[in-house]
Structure formats: C-alpha cells, structure tokens
Amino acid sequence: MRNLKYLLAATAASLLSTAALAADLPIAPPPAYAPPPPADFGGWYLRGDIGISNQSVKRLNNALDANLITQNQTLGFDSAGIYGLGVGYQINNWFRVDATGEYRASANFHGRDLNTFPVGGGPIGAGVDNYSASKSEWLFLANAYVDLGTWWCVTPFIGAGVGTSRVTISNFTDQGLASFGAGALPSSAFADSASKWNFAWAVHAGLAYKVTPGLTMELAYRYVDLGDGITGDIKAFDGTNNVVNPMTFKHITSQDVRLGVRWSLDPTPVYAPRPLITKG
Template sequence: MRSVKLILAAGAASLMSTAVFAADMPLPPPMSYAPPPVEDFGGWYLRGDIGFSNQKVKNIAMGDNRNAALLSLQENVAFDTAGIFGGGVGYQFNNWLRGDITGQYRGNANFKGTDRVTFPSAGLVGNGVNNYTASKSEWVVMANGYVDLGTWWCVTPFVGAGVGMARVNIANYTDNGSTIVGGVTSTSFAGAPAASKWNLAWALHTGLAYKVNPATTIEFGYSYMNLGDATTGPVSDYTGFTRGVPMQFKDITSHDLKLGVRWNLDSPPAYAPPPPLIRKG
C-alpha cells in the first residue's frame, strides 16, 4: 500500500514540474499575414525630356500676297533636324489616366528652300530662282492628357493629346535670287530681321513607358506637333529699301522623337512593414 502512495506522489510531482516548465516557456510570435496589395498609381510626378524634331513647312509667301499672282514652284522647302529639351509636372489620376503641363525649348533648325517663278515682263516671259535661308526656334507650353493602355512586363503603351501655345521665332532670313528676261540675267538679294509670333499649338502623342521602380519611369515617345505659322520682320533689299512686308512661313509641323523620365513624388512603399513582435515572459 505504501508503494502505491509513493508512485502516486512521484507522478503528481512530475506533472507539477512539467506545468511549471511550460509556464516559463515564451509564447510563440503572433501569426503574420501578407499585407494587401498596394495600388501602384496616384500622385504627382515631375518629368524631363530630350529629343529631336523633323520639321516641315507647307509654303512661304510674302505677307501681302504680292507673289501670289506669279506661277511658282517651291522645291526642297524644309527645316533641318533640331534638338528638343523639355520638362513639366503632372498627376496620375488612376491606373490608366494621367495629365501634365510641359514647357519645351526647340533649338535652332536651319531652313533652306528654292522657289522657281515665271512672270510676264515687258511682253516677254521672265524666269527666276529664289534661294531662301533662315533659322527657326520655338518655346512651347502645352497641357497634355494620356491614356495608359495596360501593362505587360513593366511596359505600358500609351496615347495622348495636347493643346497650348507656341512662340515661333524666325531669324537670319535671306533671299538670294536671279532672273532671266530676254536672255539677260540679273541678281538680287533681300533679307529681314528676326521676328516672333505666338500661335495656338496642338499635338498627338504615343509611346512606351517602362517602370524601372515605383518612383521612376522611362518613356520612349513620338509626337506629331502643329506649331502654326511664323513670320520674319519686314523684308528689304540690299540697298535697305523696304515695303514693310514680312515673309510668312505657313503651317509648320513636326515629327518628334523623345526620351523622357518621370519621377513619381508620391510613390507608395513596395510593401507594408510587418507589425512589431511582442514577447511575454
């Protein structure tokens, strides 16, 4: 009987020591849960762009249309390629719509053109050639809107449009001409001072955007821009005589290729930080 009591006492002591040991063990850390996905849109951004233009002009003509009565054929009337430098600020409204306001300086583009004319002169038919040169630059301010068309492997195609104002400047205008009437050749020269003109401008955009990280996106873009008309100062001949009429450049357009960077000022963290661990004991 005594041995049974000893066995029961030993068992009770063992259970009590086990319970005390378990109470002294630290509690397991709380279970952690994956944070909900963070939306990767919304907020303000800054942008910068560089690129080059491929510009055209529909035609050039005197401001009073004096040469409109001449039978004229214009050849090789175009601008050279020029650099584009721009920047702006924008807002991403949601995961497919954004807009920005941009400023752009479009560097000097050299202009060359040839005008072949036929005209009556003292009962004879005269033929003439005018070779034009000039340089052109612009300041452009534009409000733009874009639609992002979905994202695949961090690449997002987009389309957009913009409207604003362009200050078009024409400088270094010259006109070297020669005419032949009755077998007699004569030469002429004309020039004009620089002048600027503000126009309504509009653009169509498309391109691809690559998200490097939540705060930085690189763009490869194309824009078709209509910059309106431009004008020189009053044209005068080599003696300084002028009728006070400028030469006008009608309907200037450009095909632009650009490389841009967008910096998101409100980019969310890539993941939510886990809750702090709390230990007892």
C-alpha cells in the first residue's frame, strides 16, 4: 500500500513539472501558406485596330434601269485603310464584349455597265457606261467574342457584332457611249456626294497573343455587311436633268484583315507563391 502511494505521488509530480515547463515555452504560430492565385479573368480593356479592306458591291440601281432590255455590270473597289478604337470588358476566361468605332478610309470605285435599250418603236441601241467614284464609311459595332482556349499564350477566338454604318459616296461620274446603228453619242454625267445610315453586322475570327498580363495582340479576319450607299441626283455636266435618278450601291460588303492591340486597365498580376515560413 505504501509503494502505491509513492507511485501516485511521483506521477503527480511529473505531470506538474511537465505542465510548468510547457507554460514557459513560446507558442509557435501556425505555418504561413501562400494565398491562392487570383482568378485570370475580369476587367476593362481598351483596344486599337488598323487594317485593310477588300470590298464589293452586289449591283448599281438607277431609276432609268427600267428602260433597259439587258444589263451586265462589272463593279469593284480598291483596298483602303481601316482605323478603329474601342472599349471592352473581359467577363470570364472565355467570353468578352466590346464596343468599337472605326473610320474606313476612302476607296476608289470603278465599274462598267454594258446594256441594250429600245430606240423609238423599232431598233435596239447598245451602250456602255464607265463609272468612277470614291466611298468611305464610319462603322460602329457592339461585339461579343468566345475565346476557344489558350496554347503557348495564343488564343483563337470567334465573334459577332451588330451596329450601324454611315456610307458616303463621293465624286461619282458616268462616262457613257450609246450607239444607234451607224451612229454613236457620247455622254457624261456626275452626282453630288451623299451619305446613308444603315444597319450593319459582322462576324470575326482570329488569333490573340498575350505579350504581357496587360497587353494582347490580335490578328483577325472580319466579314462585314455595310448596307447600301447612295449618290446625289445624277445630272449632265451642263447641270440639266429631266428625272431624279440617284445611283444606289446595293449591298456593300467587305472582307477585312486587321491587326489589333488590347490594353487591360486592371491586368491580372503575375502569380508567384510566397515561400513557406518556418521557424529556425
């Protein structure tokens, strides 16, 4: 019985000594861990674009066309520059939107119209009209894009946009030659400049390359439908005109190649985890 009392007393003394020693030791802080990386999406950006157009028009319409028997048109535009600015928002890793405005520089137009027409009640005459003009636009679009994944900092994307265009036709001239059997009659006419607002839409496809967290380069293709253009009333070079007959450029479209830059206003920082803090 006495040995049991000695054993209990020794055990209690040992426990008290251990507790006192533990109370004297400093409390170690919990290990510090690096925070999770920030989400790689979200934020406003500015953009700028330059490019070149490849434009076409379906046909030219005029009030006097109703008098023709046959008509065969060959029409085309020279390429011209494109200059645009915009602001957008990256909603998540794969979806973004922006609003853009651009000036499409003046492109030279050239066309030829071969036609036949009745002369009085009997013979048929033939004519050729050689057209020239220049065309420019302002284009405003609201766009949405889907980013299709990123490989080696390159992100392919597709997109679509809707908006409005203001098409301006300037310096329109018509150099014509009409033949009536053995005779031929030259003619010349011109039209004042005129502008027309249209509904416009576009589809996009391209590649984006992230140079830095705040800077992205784009190389993109775009098909854009600009609507119709119209001239002022066509008059003879002496100013005479017997009928109101402006020339309508029906269904102007363009296949554009553009180089763009996007600047993020709140770029995602480059994540580098902090080292684990350990007590030496």
